[in-house]
Amino acid sequence: MRTLLRLCMIVALACAPAFVPSAAFAAEGPRVLVVTTGNEAQDVADFAVERLQMEARRWNFTLDEGTPEDLADLGRYEVVMFVNTGPDLLDAGQQAALQSFVEGGGGFVATNSAAASALDWPFYQEMLGATVIVPPAEPKSEKPVTFNAGSPITEGLDEELKVNERWYSFDPQPDETAFTVLAQLASTDPVAWSSDRHKVFYASMGGEGDTWGDRDFLQLMRQGIWWAAGEEGVLVQNSEDAAPSWPYTLTFVLFVVAVAGGGSIAVWRLDKAEAEKEADAAKVGEPVGV
Incomplete structure (x- = not known):
């Protein structure tokens, strides 16, 4: 016995x-509406969403694919994300819905060509904090990107990242009195920043599939999503879905x-x-x- x-x-x-119970399920994570409408390369957009879905499962947030029409009902979302979206994306009603969402405390994340998705909408330009020059001024080239410490979006990103992209230029560039520059090129041109007024995060990278396959870039994006959602807790990996x-x-x-x-x-x-x-x-x- x-x-x-x-x-x-x-x-x-x-x-x-x-x-x-896994710590990742202690609380339901943020819900993100991702839009890729009008992108220049569907294969890149599809791969980006695939990688983001993996990040969502692994790090306990929910990612829903949608279209500009879905902006009419944002009550269940913490973040709207434009991934490489095309120009003239939103009509007047959709603009009003997105503006109300952001001014009400909702998060907004954008990558690459999304900076040019509403060039004639003053609030969009104010929200992003910089005006993009289109098309990109240079052909695709590999450049080193360095990250700035002090933001939860760049937490743990202390190594230089080499990125092969068609690099956008901005004139004016984000005003550092109202925006926090998170990453820049060797030329000091910023390539990622966040707003000090709204929960808005933008990265000019992300136009190439190889960029979305880089683990450091994905870390930047998931931490940017988490920050834009207003989450203050530490990201906890859900090992069951890794x-x-x-x-x-x-x-x-x-x-x-x-x-x-x-x-x-x-x-x-x-x-x-x-x-x-x-x-x-x-x-x-x-x-x-x-």
Whole structure:
């Protein structure tokens, strides 16, 4: 009976992690509406959304694909995201809905050509804080990007990132008294910044698929989304969705079997040693346990 009880305790301890709720599910993460309408390269836009969906599953936020028409009902979203969107994207009603959302505390994240999606809308230019020159002034080229510390959006990004993009220029560039420059080129031209007035984050990178495949760029984007959503807590990785679940389930089962098996052997050896001690004590007439 003593052996059976010890074995049950070992198995219970080994299985305990399976019944502890993941920290990532302690609270529902923010919900993001992502729009790619009018982009110049659908394959890049599709890959960007695919990568963002992986980030959403891994880091506990929800990503819904939509169109400008979905801006009419933003009540269930914390963030609107324009990924490489095209020009003349919004009609008057959609502009009004987005402006009301941002001025009411909603978050807005944009990448690459989204800076040119509403050149004739004053609020959009004010919100982004810079006016883009289109088309990009230079052909695609690889340039080093450095990140600035001090913002939760760039937390952990302390290495130089080499990015191969068609680089946009801005005139005027974001006013550093009203915006925080998060990343820049060697020329000091900013390529990512956030607003000090609204929950608005923009990155001029993201026009190429290779950029969306870079883990540092994805970290920048997910932290930008988290910041724009007004989240103050630390991002917690949901390890259950970081990769397909079956290899990890199999590994866990094997771990339990190994622990239980090893524990059984240890308990058997302990009981055997105790039995031998009791037998030896009985032979010499000593009280058991002395």
